[in-house]
Amino acid sequence: MSSDLLELTAAQAAGRIAAGELSAAALFAFYRERAAADRAGGEDGLNCFTWVAEGAAADAPAGSLGGVPLAVKDLFCTRGVPSQSGSRILEGYEPPYTATAVERLREAGAPLLAKTNQDEFAMGSSNENSAYGPVRNPWDRSRVPGGSSGGSAAAVAAGLAPWALGTDTGGSIRQPAALCGIVGLKPTYGSVSRYGMIAFASSLDQAGPLTRDVRDAALMLAQMVGQDSCDATSLQFPGEIGVPSAERLDGVRLGVPAELSGEGIEAGVKEAFDRSLEQAAALGAELLDVSLPHAPHALSAYYVLAPAECSSNLARFDGVRYGIRAEGAADLLDMYTRTRHDGFGPEVKRRIMLGTYALSSGYYDAYYGRAQRVRTKIAEDFAAAFEQVDFILTPTAPTVAFALGEKTGDPLAMYLNDYCTVPMSLAGIPAISIPCGLSGGLPVGLQLAGAAFSENKLLDAAHALERALAFDGSPAHV
Amino acid sequence: MSEQGGELEAVIGLEIHIQLATATKMFCSCALSFGDPPNTHTCPVCLGLPGSLPVANARAVHFGLMIGLALGSELAPRSIFHRKNYFYPDLPKGYQISQYDEPLCRGGHLGEVRIHRVHLEEDAAKLTHLGASGRIHGSDASIVDFNRGGTPLAEIVTEPDLRSAEQAGEWLKLLRTTMRRLGVSDVNMEEGSLRCDANISLRAAGSEQLGVKTELKNMNSFRFIERGIRAEIARQQKLIAGGGTVTQETLHFDPASGAITSLRSKEEAHD
Structure with missing residues (x-):
């Protein structure tokens, strides 16, 4: 039963619960035990969590998410539950209210399983800046999981949570998703309410899903988007987020910007990226060179x-x-x-x-x-590129997961992790990272970015690529 | 007139804060109140709790525009809020949301006095310093009441068109009547819904040049405003007559003693 549960994506688990083949309580108990064991494990664990639910879910209203438990990045305010944003300055702080995104997911049937470790105030690319200790990468415990949503990414990759909520300011969902071999989506700025997210950089922060596959990301996103009267920068998402189903990319134009796919990209990452481009072409996509001169x-x-x-x-x-x-x-x-x-x-x-x-x-x-003027130029670059192509493809991160401590003494080397993800953040456009292969036994991420509010098409394209790439998402040790 | 002191004339501009008579605060849905038990009208937004976000009160913006129309101002087609950052315990976010380079209204006039600008902002919380000093320095403790924090304010800034304390008092009464007729504020000085600062300088009568000004803060009755301005004009005249020069500073008028004292820089930073 246990290993069987571990195999299920969130969507599959929700389906089983809806069909009466699995109880939501049993699923919650299964993941709660795994998360609690990691938290109790100290040095032997991955240190993914800053808090784990003590008993059964307080309540799991029936909804389309069917009771699949959710791990939530520490910086989301959760009523009566420590919300510390990875910082000592908020040690033990329990807010009197819950963030809109978490509340919407709970109402849709995703009860709070645990709070996940992160870089302090979401500032970091390795999760080594947490006041609650670094997170380890389940693919190699001597390496970082990426950051700042490192706890969320490692928990999903290690099967300690079915899925997780993170935030992305300059790559904080996509880069850890890439380094942990899972899917991470940063939605269009404004599509998900920021109310209750402990702010880092307000004009860039966005909440998004970290999941095992693209379908799960769509399922979670569908319940998060929408205008919120508590966030004046939130927007009504045009239309519903559907279930991605595309298996081909016929007629889809994919742009590859030389600025973000050449210099500075590690050889192994570049090889996996190039193989992904070949796969995309084999699925019927048209590959074009585009330029993002200000990127x-x-x-x-x-x-x-x-x-x-x-x-x-x-x-x-x-x-x-x-x-x-x-x-x-x-x-x-x-x-x-x-x-x-x-x-x-x-x-x-x-x-x-x-x-x-x-x-x-x-x-x-x-x-x-x-x-700010550079930011405007970058947004204009993307707008021009999307006149020619439907999506832009880049490696998500220039390298695979690096060793704990390797870059802590060199902030600039650390900042370069976000070289490929920051331009999309500045432009406010959606971007998804999907695992596209291994380099030296470690996952490589492929980033697809689209125009604002193109999430449905973006998820469809990512779904088709995900099927073709057939990445095996189980880290060796699980 | 005594304050013109022969060849010198006074040049006075006013900055008036008007508490808007909305049902709720500037950026949250807490009710406005006066005299209620402390910290009974608060929420995550006006307490500046982590993760909370402001949403502008549409009625406050509407009132601000009404003020602009009444004063013949130019209404901004696009207006933005800015953060004024400083640390003080009455400011829960570490910044006040105010307006800077794109205020709601610019220009206009009321009577003879030209209006420089009208902008919207949020009020700070109320601090009470326990102990003999009555100020934060040397107090035993300071307690904060956030009921007032986040109250919508319209700040009306005049051009330096007033020439005497009496004229300033008269004009302020005209402004109060205008605001009362508009129905945008109670304009009650005792309850703090009308507060006034004055910028005061002296110059040779007939000159176009402006002298060095001082700012007289937070005078809370019409009588005190006139007395305060008169006292400051007299102080500057005496200083200049004695061969001294006026230095730019922020001043406090004590209506009990009639004394004018300089505010310390740390307190001054918070204005």
Whole structure:
């Protein structure tokens, strides 16, 4: 029974529950035990979770998701459950309300199984910036799972959760999905409410699914999208998210931008990417060269914009109302300084300092204003490319999973992980990563990006490729 | 007039904060209140809890536009909110949502006085400092009441067109009547729904140049406003007559003693 349950995708499990062949309670208990074992495992576990449900699901309303339990990234506020955004400054913080995306999924029948580990405030590409310890990659425990949604990705890859909710600001769903050999989707900016997501960079943050296959991603996304009166930047998604079923790519035009698929891409990743292109052609797709001339500047613009926004968004963590407060301060300023000194980790402090500098009087236009103009150019590049092609294909990450500790001393090397994913974030367009093969025994991700609100077509194309690529998603150790 | 002190004339501009008479706060659905038990009108948004987001109150925007129409302002076709970042315990997000370079209304006039701009923002929470000092420095403890936090405010900024304390008082009464007739605010100074700061400088009568100004903060009655402006004009005249120069600073008028004191920089930062 157990190994049988592990084989099921979320959609298959929901189907069995609906058919009366499986009880939702049994499925929840099965995953709860696996997650709890990982959490109790200490060094032997993967450290995917910051909290695991203690008993049966509080309630699992019947819905189209049929009771399939959900792992949720720590930064989503969940009422009465620790929501710490991977930071010590929010240690033990239990919000009085639940994020809209989590609430919608719960109402659709996905009860909360666990909260997943992440880089602090979603700042990182390796999950090594968590105050709750690094997450290990189930494909190789000495390697990182990617980040910042590293706990969500590793949990799904290791079969510790059927599926998980993450967030993506510059690649934080897609890159860990790639490094863990699963599917990760960043939807169009504004299609999923950000209410209740502890903000990193408000103009970029988007919630999205991390799943075993493309169909599961569509199933979860269908229940998340939609306007929310609590998020003024949320939009009514045009139409419903359907179940992807395409098996061919006849007539589909796929663009390959030289800027994001050549220089800096590891040989093994490049080989897997090229094989994927051959598969796409075999499915009937037309492959075209496209140019995104400003894409090489995306990372520079991103590392002005995202820190600028975070420096303002993280100002509220001042020790006055919630989270930790430093004891023994001499006065108000001393209390602020000590609380933030003790509560934030080094990467968060680095970005707050960068952002505060970029926004400071006299520098605003030279840094923030200029980065915004680069962002507009990048969005225009994509718009021009989508006149010629339906989707853009790139490797998701330039490398496979790297060793724990390998890049922690070199922030710039770490930032390069997001080289291929940041341009789509700046343009606000949807992008999905699907596993497309192995390099040295480690998964490689293929990224497909489409125009805003093209999720249905994007999921269909990803589905066809997924079928043809036939990636074996079981890490050797599970 | 005494404050014209012979060859010097006073140049005065006002910044008026008007609490809008909406049912709910600027960016959340908590009810506005006055005198209710502390922290009984709060929610994740006006407490600045992690993950919460602001949604602008449509009625407050409507009231802001009505003010602009009444003052003959140009209404912005596109207006945006900005964050004014500073740390203070009455500001739960670490920034105030206000407007900067694209305010709701620009220009206009009321009577002889030209309007510079009208913009919308949210009020801070109410701080009470326990202990003898009555200020945050040296207090035993400070307690925060978030009922007021997030109250919608319209800030009306005039051009420096006023020339005396009396004229400023008269004009402010005209503004109060106008706002009351519009029905956008209670404009009650005792309850803080009308608050006024004054920018004051002196210059040679007839000159087009502006002198160095000081800002007199938060005067909470019409009588205090006139007395405060008069006192500050007298202070500047005395300073200049003694061969000194006015330095740009933010000042507090104490109506009990009639004294004018400089606000410390940390408190000044929060205006």
